[in-house]
Structures are given as structure tokens and as C-alpha cells.
Amino acid sequence: MTLTDLRYLVALARERHFGHAAERCNVSQPTLSVAIKKLEDELAVTLFERSAADVKITDIGARIVAQAEKVLLEAGQIKELATAGRDPLSGPLKLGVIYTIGPYLLPHLIPRVHEAAPSMPLLIQENYTARLAESLKRGDLDVIVVALPFEEPGIVTQAVYDEPFRVLMPAGHAWEKDESISAVRLAEAPLLLLGAGNCFRDQVLEVCPMCRSGEGLQRTLEGSSLETIRHMVATGAGITVLPSSAADPLPGGNSLLTVRPFEAPEPFRRIALAWRVTYPRSGAIDVIRSAILGSPLQGVRPVTR
Amino acid sequence: MTLTDLRYLVALARERHFGHAAERCNVSQPTLSVAIKKLEDELAVTLFERSAADVKITDIGARIVAQAEKVLLEAGQIKELATAGRDPLSGPLKLGVIYTIGPYLLPHLIPRVHEAAPSMPLLIQENYTARLAESLKRGDLDVIVVALPFEEPGIVTQAVYDEPFRVLMPAGHAWEKDESISAVRLAEAPLLLLGAGNCFRDQVLEVCPMCRSGEGLQRTLEGSSLETIRHMVATGAGITVLPSSAADPLPGGNSLLTVRPFEAPEPFRRIALAWRVTYPRSGAIDVIRSAILGSPLQGVRPVTR
């Protein structure tokens, strides 16, 4: 019993004439004749009474035809589902973002994605890189926004933008007079750092090797966020390093804080999209990338492919 | 897209492993692999993300699998319908009976058929032979009980029983003294006859050729029934001829009437079953025949095949 057989069956039930039904199915009369016979043999019931005058459907035949129509209808739904699902911009996209990007990117990203792909709602999760990577590999996430380097088997990445680091200090700090800050000086001040697991913590420590070895005055705030640290800097608890997208929007609205760039070579982080190499909705990823690049993130430089 | 493809699809969705899914479907792994790929090509969507680690279903894939399960379920219903419908004694049987048999046969027939085939309800229609024949050919009836001769293209008949004719007269009638009546004498009495269209009318007229030619005293009662005629005989309006099944049960309960057989050769009618030669439920017909022969019809003689 195949779907084709059922189509023949339904056609014959409608036409009550082998020749006409065959024509409607674009096959020859013997084809239809044989198919119906095969069906009858397989089901071991007589579906039609054939006679020279006409073709009559049996009671059981009528019931089976009704069921066959239901089957064909449901099968047709598969094609419709496929057609609807063919658009990579249709259906929800599960997006992961690291903690140190989410608050600054998402408010811009979400409306832009919604505009570019109205039928692609975003399901967003913020987390540490490691957790995002795990979810991505499991299939719980489709695309993630992380800082490079990011190497995982079966995962491909695409750099989107570079983001320079900034030094954040309380207004009136001694370094305020300097146009830019040298990285080595970070060890001289009480440096507030995110807790372990945040990739940005590691990147900052890389900028200041002495801090990593514990020779500086740095202080780790476990379970904290860049926003918390910023508030602590404002109260004079120390200085910190922020990515430009988090640091640059501030001065206009916060006179308690001063932002300074690093001396060249300016330290920066490279932000990328990552997805499973097998992920089929590449169009959706393109939309995300465009939306990110279209977002007004302060100080960032797009990475041309 | 075939039902087999959908079975493979569902199996793979369950197993998430081409090899295991193939095993469960009793096919080789390449078979399943190719079938899934074919489905994906046909639907133009990616149903699964394959990687060395595992097989992940896509969102659209999951929706299509759910739909495929529905299709397979409905398709399975077809087999169940067929199994249920395979029994010829299952499902209603549309039975037609001529007017001059129905009242005497059906009260016996119905309970017997119900006992022999409890899941075969009878849908009964009483009518003239011509109307029954028409309905039978149209498919509105499955089997009819008629008197022979009955010849119709595409229709086969099977004689069931012979039924002798009787003369019915009012009690005290001059012929009451005779053991049996000669057919020729029917023209001498006011003979009450059914209206045109009743085959029994014609059969009676055949017994008495003089009546047919209008030389007798016969009187036709259009739109009447044997029962009406019997009551008229009881009131002395004339005599009549009845089939034994209608005539013989009477005397015990009706002292106003007298029944006499004909002289040999006794005129009789042959009652038969008729059905379309293409009608598949021969088992149902056998049940009807047996039930008729098992009915206590007075005076009838079974016709051995």
C-alpha cells in the first residue's frame, strides 16, 4: 500500500470508471486497474464491484476510501509544513550570548532582527562561554555570540567585530589627566575583575600579565556583572577595564566616571558568531550578523570577511 | 514520498542513529540514508543535522515527523478497517423482498439472520419485482427475494423454494366440499386479484388463462395486498388464490375462511434469491438462504441446488 495506490483508489471512487480515473491520475487504465487489484489483494477485501455497466463501490470500500482521503490529506500537510519551513527566516532561533555582551548588544539587536525577519522570534539565553558551547553542541542553542578564540569540534565561527578595551576610573582619578593608559599600569591600581568563567576576565588578565600572577591589587567579584563593577568604580572602590560597548556610552549620563583608552597597541577582543557546522539555517545567521553590525555599538570595528 | 519513506523518517527520529533506525526497519543503513536524503530533497528542507557525534532533528524536521506519525497512524487505520470488513457477515445487508412474500417470510427470517450473523443488520425494503430489480442493479439493494422467472443482465439468481398456490374461499362456499380445486374453475367465481405490478397477479392469471382474457368474473384491487384481499374473501366478496405461505397458516385462527389446494398438477411459484454477479459477500447470501429455508413457511418445498 503506497500513497500512490491511495490516490488511485480515491480517484476511482470519485470517477467510478477505471479509464476516467486513470486519466485524472495521468496514468494508463491498466496501471490503475492493477493497482486497485493489488490493493484489494493486500487488504483482502473487495473495494469495488466491477461490471460492464459501471463500477460500484462496496460498503467496506467506501469506508476505506474515506480513510484514504484522510491519509492523503495528512500527507499533503507534510508538503505544506515543508514549504512553510523552507524559509530559514521562519521559526524561532535559539540565540546564546555571553554575559559581557548581552546587555549592550541585545537591546539593539532584537528590534533589528524582528524587522529583518518578522517570523523568526529570538529565544535568548545569556551565559558563560563554556555553558553556551555546551548548549550549542547539544542543540539547545542554534547560534551563539562569543569572544574568540573559540575552538570546538563540529563548531564553526565567523568573526563579526573587534572591540577595544577601555579603562574605567572614578571621576577625579589621578589618571584622568592622561589621554590614554598603558596596560602595565593596571597592576598599580585596585583592579576590579569579574569572576572566573567570564571570558572577559581572562582577556583583561592577558592584557596585564602582572595582574594574572597576583602581583597587582586586583580584586575578583564572583558572580558579578560589568554593571555592578561599574557602580563600584563610581563609588571609588577601584578601577576596571571594560569593552568599549560597555564603557563608551557612559560619560554623557554619568559624571562620576571617567573612561580612557589604552595606549597603542590597543587591547581588544574579537567577537564572533558560532554555530554547528551542520546547522542548516545559514540565512538566519546572516540576519543575525547583519543585525549586530547594524547596531550602534560604541567603538567597535567590523571585521570584514 | 512514500509511506515507507515516512516509516524510515519516524524510525530515525526515534533512534537518532541511521544504523539503529535501519535495523529497526529491517533494511540496510544505506537504504535508510538514501531514503532520508531523497525525502529531504523532495521537501527541500533539512530534516536532520548529521554529525559524527550524533544525529539531531531540526525544528522543521520535528514538525514533519509529527505529521508523518499522524499519516502512518491513519494509514494503519485502513488495514484495521479492512480486517474488520473482511467478514462478509459484518456490516449491514440491504435486502429487498416482494410484497407477496415479505409479511410471511420476514417475521421468521429476521430473528434467524440475527442469530446466525449478529453483526449483519438487515435493511429491508418491500416492493414490486421491477422496483427491486432496479434498486438491486443500482446498488441500493444487495440481495432480493423474488419469484422466478427473473432474468436481468448482471444479476444471478438461486432458487430457494417452491410454493404451491391455494384457493381461498369464504367458509360455507360451495367448493368447500371439494378436496381440491381445478384451475379452470377459477373463471367461474368472482376472483379477487392484486393490482398490476405484483408478479403474483400475473402468476395467478397464468394458472387461469380465461381469467387473463377477461372472460371471468375477476376483479382487480389496485394498490392492495394479500391481507386486504383475504379480509375481503372473509366477507364473502369473492374467492382468491394465495401462495401457501400466506394461505395455510390461517384456518386455525380464522373460521370465516376455507383453504383448498389445486388439483394436480398443482400450480406453484419458485422463489429465488437474486444478487449482482459482482456482489462480493457471498457468505451473507448463504446466511439469508439458510435462514429462509429454516423458516416455517407452510407448504413450501426447498429447491435443492
Add this chain to the structure above:
DNA sequence: GCGATGTATAGTTAATCTCTATCGCAGACA
């Protein structure tokens, strides 16, 4: 009985399904 109509069958060709064998990729491990 014969022609017209309509279904079933025969025989052939083409498509397809399924198989075995093997490739190629990616992750795991030493």
C-alpha cells in the same frame, strides 16, 4: 450474433529500491 464499451491480462521497458562494498569525515586516544 455482432459491435461497442469497459476491465483484466500479458509482456516489455524503465524506474526505483535495496543490497554489498567502500569511501570519507570527525572525534578519541595514545
Add this chain to the structure above:
DNA sequence: TGTCTGCGATAGAGATTAACTATACATCGC
């Protein structure tokens, strides 16, 4: 870093099935 292993994809052959054309067969109406 090279090798091993598990697993899906691919190639090619063989078998099955589905379709066609031609024709046989059955029935009905004239």
C-alpha cells in the same frame, strides 16, 4: 600528530516494482 574507530555518504549491481502498449475477455444493446 598520527592512528583508530564509529558512522554516515556514495558507488555500482541486482532485484523488485511500476508503468506502458497491445490485446484478450466479458457484458450489454441492437
